[in-house]
Amino acid sequence: MIGLIGLIxxxxxxxxxxxxxxxxxxxxxxxxxxxxxxxxxxxxxxxRLLGKQQISQLTFFDYVLGITIGSIAANLxxxxxxxxxxxxxxxxxxxxxxxxxxxxxxxxxxxxxxxDGEPTVVIMNGKIMEDAMKKLRYRTSELLEQLRQKNVxxxxxxxxxxxxxxxxxxxxxxSQHQPVTPKDLNIPTDYQGIDTELIxxxxxxxxxxxxxxxxxxxxxxxxxxxxxxxxxxxxxxNLDAQGNLYVDRYQDHLKKLTDIGDYPGPH
Amino acid sequence: xxxxxxxxxxxxxxxxxxxxxxSGSYLKQPFGEDDNVPHKIALVKEHVRNADWESAQREQNxxxxxxxxxxxxxxxxxxxxxINQLDISLARAGAAITAKDQAGALMExxxxxxxxxxxxx
Numbered sequence: 201m202i203g204l205i206g207l208i209x210x211x212x213x214x215x216x217x218x219x220x221x222x223x224x225x226x227x228x229x230x231x232x233x234x235x236x237x238x239x240x241x242x243x244x245x246x247x248r249l250l251g252k253q254q255i256s257q258l259t260f261f262d263y264v265l266g267i268t269i270g271s272i273a274a275n276l277x278x279x280x281x282x283x284x285x286x287x288x289x290x291x292x293x294x295x296x297x298x299x300x301x302x303x304x305x306x307x308x309x310x311x312x313x314x315x316d317g318e319p320t321v322v323i324m325n326g327k328i329m330e331d332a333m334k335k336l337r338y339r340t341s342e343l344l345e346q347l348r349q350k351n352v353x354x355x356x357x358x359x360x361x362x363x364x365x366x367x368x369x370x371x372x373x374x375s376q377h378q379p380v381t382p383k384d385l386n387i388p389t390d391y392q393g394i395d396t397e398l399i400x401x402x403x404x405x406x407x408x409x410x411x412x413x414x415x416x417x418x419x420x421x422x423x424x425x426x427x428x429x430x431x432x433x434x435x436x437x438n439l440d441a442q443g444n445l446y447v448d449r450y451q452d453h454l455k456k457l458t459d460i461g462d463y464p465g466p467h
Numbered sequence: 468x469x470x471x472x473x474x475x476x477x478x479x480x481x482x483x484x485x486x487x488x489x490s491g492s493y494l495k496q497p498f499g500e501d502d503n504v505p506h507k508i509a510l511v512k513e514h515v516r517n518a519d520w521e522s523a524q525r526e527q528n529x530x531x532x533x534x535x536x537x538x539x540x541x542x543x544x545x546x547x548x549x550i551n552q553l554d555i556s557l558a559r560a561g562a563a564i565t566a567k568d569q570a571g572a573l574m575e576x577x578x579x580x581x582x583x584x585x586x587x588x
Binding site for chain 2: 228231234235238241242245248280281282283284285288
């Protein structure tokens, strides 16, 4: 509502002017809309071209890159003092350079090391590598902070710590401080696999049902066992690798909901 | 077929965007007699040089109408700065013609011609 009033006030300049002088007849909002659509979809296509690496492992350079590309796209949309084309070319050049570097580092390991850098061992056999840390301009307080983030509060528990290219610390604890696994205790385990969605938002995913060699009759039977007579009652149904069906209904029939709020708020 | 559409859609979109952004140089060109801006600037200049103020005023009005027609076509692809400056030059030229100021009118018309030349470059 407030936005609508704002729009009316901003647009009123067009209505109240006495005479349409020259180019004031052009609608800036319309131009920004068209340029916004161009920038939005160009960015979407370019982001897909850059791939998943962008979000999964952001190095400092990737971070700067993201900001720069985003900033060019913003200028492309709202900087009406210059044409859209040079901004678009800038966007394309940055994207193509990134793709070129990605390709180069994929094909040539030396280039990869040169451009992306290498992981550095900062704790080796429990000893802190001061010289390596100095080279990286990496402070002891940062090391301790990152260790704490990995649930390591006692540095003597660490056998190896590696500072990765993206600034993350990978920690290998000494074997006596590692959690016991079923293998250590010789406990047999089942194959875990991943769940398959059979009903999503009340709709049966036939493709997944076929993938696990099951059919609608089986699913209906399983649902009936739980007192469900129509898949539309189900919010989510997942089948795990052991053949167990997890079903969550829209109606949860919970009498009392746990409230984790510790201060009265709007809800 | 699905794969072709998968690749064709973004390529087609990018091609469309590039066409819109580069359309200015083409849309700047006259489509008829009444939207030929550089020709009309030259005509007004000619009348101003000959001190034919009545004809200059008439052609100046036609020039402004032609310019307005062109701006509507090029607004999505051209820089607003250059459009604004050309617009102001035309307004000043109009005032100079009304005041029968030959030097002022020629200066403004020359500037308008230069802005027209720079538009979209």
